[in-house]
Structures are given as structure tokens and as C-alpha cells.
């Protein structure tokens with residue numbers, strides 16, 4: 001399965017609110033493309049619109065990370081998901097495959113319940129915390145047309161001004 005091009009900052013698809021998937025006929029090959037592309041670029045999560053497809057699906061794999069535990073020790077697929085019952089908050093630095101070279105401190109809920117379909121299209125609703133909760137919120141943001149620069153402070157934007165401008169021009 002092919003590694004696909006990752007859409008970068010400034011591309012309009014990253015600002016689009018993605019729609020729920022209703023036709024699941026090509027889902028398996030698309031999931032494989034998401035994983036292949038995520039692993040190729042050393043990501044821990046990748047959303048469909050980062051491949052230019054505005055559908056509510058993303059993949060996550062934090063199994064190689066220090067904070068990984070038994071529950072998260074496998075590649076995960078989240079389809080048509082929604083965040084529910086958020087609680088707590090914590091701030092940490094995040095990167096994004098659509099914003100290479102950029103790190104932004106982002107405040108996230110410490111724990112969330114996430115309702116979604118898994119890769120076998122089974123309905124799931126699970127509580128996530130720690131790094132997994134953070135990655136799911138980051139990817140779910142993508143599906144809502146939101147990226148980490150939306151959390152940037154004025155000094156972040158100043159620091160990355162040239163870099164962001166270059167990417168924006170490449171996508172215009």
C-alpha cells in the first residue's frame with residue numbers, strides 16, 4: 001500500500017470540518033495508507049484530512065512511546081468519533097506531521113471518553129487519559145478543522161512566522 005503525501009499548513013482541507021464516513025467499502029485500504037504514511041514520517045497519529053480526505057477517521061500508534069501501557073500497546077483506528085465527558089487539563093508540547101519543525105504548547109483535557117467505530121466497525125466508547133488522550137484530542141481536532149497553530153501564543157507565531165509563511169505560500 002502506498003505512502004501518501006501529507007498535506008501541510010495552509011492547505012484548505014486542514015481547515016475543513018470532516019464528515020462522518022457512511023460508505024465503508026474502501027475503508028481497509030485507506031486505513032493501511034494512513035498507517036503506512038504515519039510510520040514513514042515517524043508520527044504517532046494521522047488524520048484523514050492530512051492525506052487530503054475530509055472524512056472522520058484517524059489512526060494512532062503510541063506503542064513505542066515511554067508512556068505507552070497495555071491498553072495503548074497497539075495500533076488504533078478511530079472512525080466517526082466524538083469526544084465526551086472531558087475532565088481535567090494539562091499542557092504539553094505537540095508537533096504535527098502537517099507542521100514539520102514546529103512545536104506548540106497545547107492545553108488538553110487530562111481524560112476524555114471517546115465514542116467511535118473501531119477498525120472492525122464495532123461501536124466503542126472508552127475512557128482515555130495521558131498521552132493517548134492527548135493524541136486522540138489532537139487528531140479529533142484535525143477532523144474539526146483545527147490544528148496546533150490555533151493554540152499558538154503571539155510569541156509562538158512570531159518564532160515560526162517565516163516557516164509558516166513559507167508553507168502557506170507553497171499551498172496557495
Ligand SMILES: [Zn+2]
Pocket residue numbers: 095096097098138142
Ligand atoms: Zn497533527
